[in-house]
Each structure stands twice: as C-alpha cells, then as structure tokens.
Amino acid sequence: MKRLQNKTALITGGNSGIGFATAQDFIAEGATVIITGRTQASVDAAVKELGPQAKGIVLDVSDMNQIKALRDKLKALTPIVNTIFINAGIAKFSSIDQATEEHFDEQFNVNVKGAYFSIQQVLLLMPEGSTIVLNTSINAHIGMPNASVYSATKAAFLTLVRTLSAELLPRKIRVNAVSPGPVGTPLYNKLGVPQEQLAQLAEHIGNQVPIGRFGRPEEIAKIVTFFASDDSSFVVGAELIADGGMSTL
C-alpha cells in the first residue's frame, strides 16, 4: 500500500517550489492534496499539472480574513485533513541598518503569523493520527549576514515544533520540521536582489554547501512525506536538517 493512501493533505504555498514538489510526492504516495496559492491563476495552473488527486484554494496568509475563511473553504472540499505542510513563506534580505518596519512585519506576518493561524484553522478538521510538518530553514541555525529577520521567522518554528508537539500529543497529532539549506526554487527570484546580482549570489551560496550544489525540491519533499506518513510514527517534535552539510561540516 502507498504510504499516504486514503489521506488528505493540505500544502500551503503548494503552487511552487518545495510545496509543489511535495504535492507531487504526496500524490505519488496515494494522497489527495489540497494546495493553496495566492492567486486563482497560480492555483489553477498547479492543480491542472498535479492532476485529478489535486484540489486548490486561494489563500494569502498575510490576510487574516482569508485565514479565517480557510476552514470553511476546506470543509467544502473535504471532511478531514490528515496532514498539513506549512510551507508558504517569503525571504527578503536586508542589513539591520537598512531594514524597515515593513520588511520586518511582512516576513513575520507571512512566515510566522500566517503559519500559526493557518494551523489553528485546520486543527479542528484533523483526526487522531494526523501530522503537521513545518518548513523552517537552515537560516534558523547559521549566522547569514542580511538575513536577520528571515532567520528569526524560521527560528520561531523551532520552538513551535516543540510546543505544538506537546500540546497536540494528547490528540495524537505529531508535529515535526524540515530545515532545508539552499534549494533551487523560484524563491531566489523574489528576494528583492537585482537580477544581475542573482547569479553571483547563487554561486556564492552554492560554494558554501559542502555537497557542492543546491538541493532539489523533490529531495525536501521526500522528507516531508516521511514526516507525514506512519514511517515516522515514533518521531515527535523533531527537526531534520537537509542542507548538504552546510551547517555541520
């Protein structure tokens, strides 16, 4: 039997990058997948590519009204959700000297507040045996210049994974986290770095990865599938760092 047969999963930011690759892997493992994306067009395009086991919801997690509507939108598609992959996120770089209140609020709103209240909305639909997977980042562990706000948002997940694990264990819901190092996704085009500097930045980052390359979205997806499935039934409140050795070698 496939590892996620008869399971329904919600993936925030499932239209792109790691979220999309995870949707593909979940579907290959038998799940029905509901992805969220910020626009109807991006959701429709992803659902079309993912095929009949995929459904979509438009959700901008920076908007609390949209988050509050999430549970009802889900209920229109499914009675239960067995897994949530909290993946929607943004990364913006700035020195502390240049950082604005908007820079700070935008990232905390999307990455932390959006994640937190998305989980809150979905929890009531989650039966015993469900799983939650948080997508944090290697930035929660390393000191990368100009990434202070982004890194702090991801570090917040490291405590969340433990506190929610303790809180939700009586309901037999397991919470775990994956912390990717650099992964080749559209995220890098959205950093706010001028296009002409992107290749240089990518080379600079790539050189810091001992394995000698960026990760691939599907390599992270496999880890999420492990946490989402019963293969990880004894794993609670854990973090798996997948960074090509960047933080440890």
Ligand SMILES: NC(=O)c1ccc[n+]([C@@H]2O[C@H](COP(=O)([O-])OP(=O)(O)OC[C@H]3O[C@@H](n4cnc5c(N)ncnc54)[C@H](OP(=O)(O)O)[C@@H]3O)[C@@H](O)[C@H]2O)c1
């Ligand atoms: N790539 C890496 O090197 C790396 C490393 C460590 C951790 N991560 C984390 O992995 C996650 C996925 O990123 P990715 O690399 O796969 O990049 P990505 O392709 O840009 O995916 C990010 C996803 O989040 C969505 N999103 C952004 N803002 C949102 C909002 N306000 N409301 C709802 N959805 C929103 C994006 O929607 P749009 O398509 O509309 O922008 C997209 O679907 C992020 O949380 C990121 O921090 C990435």
